[in-house]
Amino acid sequence: MYIKKMEAITDEKIFFNRSMEVNMNVSEGEKILLHFGAWNREVEIAYTEDIEENRMGISYSLMDQYTVPDDIDFEYRKEGKELHIGPVLGIVRGNNFPHLNRSRNVLLPWVKDYHNIKGLVIIFPLSEVYEGAKSIKGYYYNLNNPKKRWEEGTFPIPSAVFNKKTGGVGKRYRRLFEELTNGRFINSSGTGKWEFFSALFNNPATKSKVPYTEKFQDFKQLFTMLNKYGVLYLKRRYGSRGYGIIQVKKLENLYEVTRVLKDTQKKDQFETENELKYFLESLITRNGYIIQQGVLYQANQKQVDFRAYIQKDGSLEWKVSGFIGRLAQPNSVITNIRYTQKILPGKAALMEFYGLVGEDTDRAAKKIEEACILAGQSMDINLGHFGDVALDFILDSQGNVYFLEVNAGYGHKIFREIRDYELRERILKSPLEYAKALAGFSVK
Numbered sequence: 001m002y003i004k005k006m007e008a009i010t011d012e013k014i015f016f017n018r019s020m021e022v023n024m025n026v027s028e029g030e031k032i033l034l035h036f037g038a039w040n041r042e043v044e045i046a047y048t049e050d051i052e053e054n055r056m057g058i059s060y061s062l063m064d065q066y067t068v069p070d071d072i073d074f075e076y077r078k079e080g081k082e083l084h085i086g087p088v089l090g091i092v093r094g095n096n097f098p099h100l101n102r103s104r105n106v107l108l109p110w111v112k113d114y115h116n117i118k119g120l121v122i123i124f125p126l127s128e129v130y131e132g133a134k135s136i137k138g139y140y141y142n143l144n145n146p147k148k149r150w151e152e153g154t155f156p157i158p159s160a161v162f163n164k165k166t167g168g169v170g171k172r173y174r175r176l177f178e179e180l181t182n183g184r185f186i187n188s189s190g191t192g193k194w195e196f197f198s199a200l201f202n203n204p205a206t207k208s209k210v211p212y213t214e215k216f217q218d219f220k221q222l223f224t225m226l227n228k229y230g231v232l233y234l235k236r237r238y239g240s241r242g243y244g245i246i247q248v249k250k251l252e253n254l255y256e257v258t259r260v261l262k263d264t265q266k267k268d269q270f271e272t273e274n275e276l277k278y279f280l281e282s283l284i285t286r287n288g289y290i291i292q293q294g295v296l297y298q299a300n301q302k303q304v305d306f307r308a309y310i311q312k313d314g315s316l317e318w319k320v321s322g323f324i325g326r327l328a329q330p331n332s333v334i335t336n337i338r339y340t341q342k343i344l345p346g347k348a349a350l351m352e353f354y355g356l357v358g359e360d361t362d363r364a365a366k367k368i369e370e371a372c373i374l375a376g377q378s379m380d381i382n383l384g385h386f387g388d389v390a391l392d393f394i395l396d397s398q399g400n401v402y403f404l405e406v407n408a409g410y411g412h413k414i415f416r417e418i419r420d421y422e423l424r425e426r427i428l429k430s431p432l433e434y435a436k437a438l439a440g441f442s443v444k
Contacts, residue, residue, distance in 0.1 A: 002054055002073060004051070004056070004070050005057075005060050006057045012043050012059075013059060014046070014056055015045075016048075017049065023078075024078065026045050028045060029044060030044070032082065033082045036066075036088060037155070038180060039063075039134075039156035065154060069140065071144050073118045073119075074086060075118055087159060087435070087440075088120045089120065089436060090121075090124060090435075091124075091162050092162070092164065093107060093123055093164045095127060099125060100123065100124070100139075111149075112429065113429035114141060117433070119436075120158075122139065122140050123139050124138030124155075130175075131175070137154050139151060140153055140155065160184035160435040161181055161185050162187065163408075177384075177385065184435070186386070186435060189386075191383070191406045194213070198382065199378050199379050203377075206374050206378045209374070209401055210402060211293035211295045211404070212292070213291065215291075222248075222291060225293070229294060230249070230294070231250070231294030232247070233246070233291075233294055234247075234290070234291055236288055237288060237289065243260060245333070254270060255276045257276065260333065265331070265333065267331075296396075297353075297397060302332075303332065304327055304335070304394075305326055305335045306325050306392070306393050306395060307390050307392050308322075308369075309321045309390050310373070311389075311431065312388070316434070316438070318372075318373045319373075319430075320372050320373065321426050321427050322423040322427070324344065324418065324420075325345075325348070325352075327344075337414060345423075347362075350364050354395070364395070364399060367401065368393075375391055388427075390410035391405075391406055412424055
């Protein structure tokens with residue numbers, strides 16, 4: 001259905017072709033509550049032969065404050081005396097318009113499946129979210145203009161919003177999540193390492209699926225954990241790309257420390273606890289770091305870990321879109337892409353790095369997927385509303401899954417490296433499928 005603003009229509013009235021009267025099941029002159037995104041108004045229905053069958057006519061004054069393109073294909077859903085036109089979906093990116101404008105083209109892959117989404121897909125910055133907001137300024141995706149896909153306008157608050165790597169937390173996030181979208185704000189919360197650990201550790205279903213972790217308090221605590229586990233990782237609570245990670249390993253007669261710097265990893269060795277303490281004191285702060293039990297798996301003396309991409313789509317349920325395995329470079333204590341020697345699709349990694357074959361590979365993959373779904377559910381229960389995240393995890397030699405951290409702003413470069421374009425397409429289209437379903441419109 002297309003929306004057409006019209007001059008000579010009485011205010012608070014919408015018009016359909018007479019052929020729509022059976023579908024609407026509303027007599028001429030009756031009133032109905034019209035929804036368009038978060039905007040709604042009680043309007044009177046009228047039928048006429050002067051409007052096309054696939055159009056809804058509205059007066060200019062009814063939606064004069066909003067940009068409503070007349071060449072955008074909408075869907076409609078009627079529930080009793082309420083009519084929903086949509087979907088109206090949002091992607092929030094950046095804190096302000098300069099930030100958003102620098103990344104408009106970056107967002108195009110997420111609307112590649114627009115022919116199945118339809119409606120208004122709007123991108124806007126966080127600055128548009130404020131107390132009492134009734135509309136937002138931003139850009140809508142125009143499928144019909146190949147030279148200018150994003151066109152400026154003023155729009156109603158979207159029915160559902162996907163948070164795409166936006167900086168800033170706090171009141172504006174909560175307001176958007178709780179008030180403006182009625183909870184339909186996807187990836188609404190931050191995903192710090194401590195918060196992620198707590199979300200899984202506090203759920204009996206996932207408590208055993210995270211390495212034991214504590215906030216760093218003092219060195220007595222650190223040495224107690226080091227004596228117990230042998231290997232520890234010290235991590236910044238909100239660090240990314242592996243920067244600042246420190247591995248501390250207790251060997252037979254000394255301690256080995258490996259630091260992840262911006263462009264390299266540096267190893268140091270110490271003979272006594274006091275030497276180690278003196279060295280670490282200048283590197284870590286009490287409030288900024290966590291201490292995590294080291295869970296390791298090696299193939300050919302190189303570390304192995306995995307990344308799973310879990311998402312919700314039109315089914316509204318968590319699904320594992322896919323997972324990959326990563327083999328670190330020699331002597332590296334992390335497997336971030338700049339320290340990775342080899343990347344393989346999930347099952348191929350299970351076969352090459354673990355020697356699994358046939359049904360054993362399938363069983364391990366199924367166990368991983370089941371654990372990932374439980375992790376997503378734990379995040380929803382204890383952290384916030386999520387729908388698109390990457391989970392980093394270790395699979396130990398006994399086949400146990402240990403989740404290390406979560407990333408809601410992960411990159412997609414890796415899919416080109418392993419040439420898994422099908423996985424990339426699946427990952428890119430799922431967020432708006434989920435948003436559309438949250439808004440009450442089925443992708444099918």
